[in-house]
Amino acid sequence: MDNKKISTSLGTVLIIIFSATALAFVLMYENKRRANEVKSDSMKVVENNKMENKKIDISNRWALVSHENFWNNPSLFAHKNYNFPNIEFSYPENWEFRCCGDMGHASEHFIYSSEYRDKSLPYIRITDYVLSGCPNSQSNCSLDKAIEISANEKFNRLKSNISKDQILPEKEIKKLNTKAFVFKKTEKEGNSSIAYLINLEDDIIQIDFVNYESLDENFINNFLDRMSLESK
Numbered sequence: 001m002d003n004k005k006i007s008t009s010l011g012t013v014l015i016i017i018f019s020a021t022a023l024a025f026v027l028m029y030e031n032k033r034r035a036n037e038v039k040s041d042s043m044k045v046v047e048n049n050k051m052e053n054k055k056i057d058i059s060n061r062w063a064l065v066s067h068e069n070f071w072n073n074p075s076l077f078a079h080k081n082y083n084f085p086n087i088e089f090s091y092p093e094n095w096e097f098r099c100c101g102d103m104g105h106a107s108e109h110f111i112y113s114s115e116y117r118d119k120s121l122p123y124i125r126i127t128d129y130v131l132s133g134c135p136n137s138q139s140n141c142s143l144d145k146a147i148e149i150s151a152n153e154k155f156n157r158l159k160s161n162i163s164k165d166q167i168l169p170e171k172e173i174k175k176l177n178t179k180a181f182v183f184k185k186t187e188k189e190g191n192s193s194i195a196y197l198i199n200l201e202d203d204i205i206q207i208d209f210v211n212y213e214s215l216d217e218n219f220i221n222n223f224l225d226r227m228s229l230e231s232k
Helices: 002-053 066-070 151-162 217-225
Strands: 060-064 087-092 096-102 105-110 125-131 168-174 180-184 190-200 206-209
Touching: 060 066, 087 217, 096 125, 151 190, 151 206, 168 190, 168 217
Parallel strands: none
Antiparallel strands: 060 087, 096 105, 105 125, 125 206, 168 180, 180 190, 190 206
């Protein structure tokens, strides 16, 4: 009888010990999880503060880029035989315009909000696509295998590379008499951007607003609404 009591008491003690140990582990895990959440939130606050501390100054005066005052300049393009699409655009005077990053499939132009070209701050990239592509709608081929294609086909090929979860509502570009295909994407550096792919019928351009979260939506609309067709 005494042995049974001892056995029962020992079992009770072991249950209490196991329960206490399990509770201790649960509490330790919960405390660690909460600590990680606090750390993560703190890091987000720090990053947000960093962005807020980097002042984005936008001038009320805008500079115009057109064929007359830029692309037709013989001192800049005498040896390049480069023709920019038949449009003009503007940017804040205190931002910096950088031309031209030429590649096999496109030419890129940048408008930086900082004279130091700080890519952690918002900037704009204008891509002028070459109207060429792989034969038989192949996704990849060498440049020497590329063939000339129409603007419509180039536009559709570029659109087909965008997944459905990236696509946003179209944006009407009134002065260009067309609508832009709009989508979100992630840059190589991990930055977020919003892109406006525009079919000009004889050219395809894309306007990317990188780090767009730090820009007022009115600024983006203002930039796009200022774009217009021009005569070369």
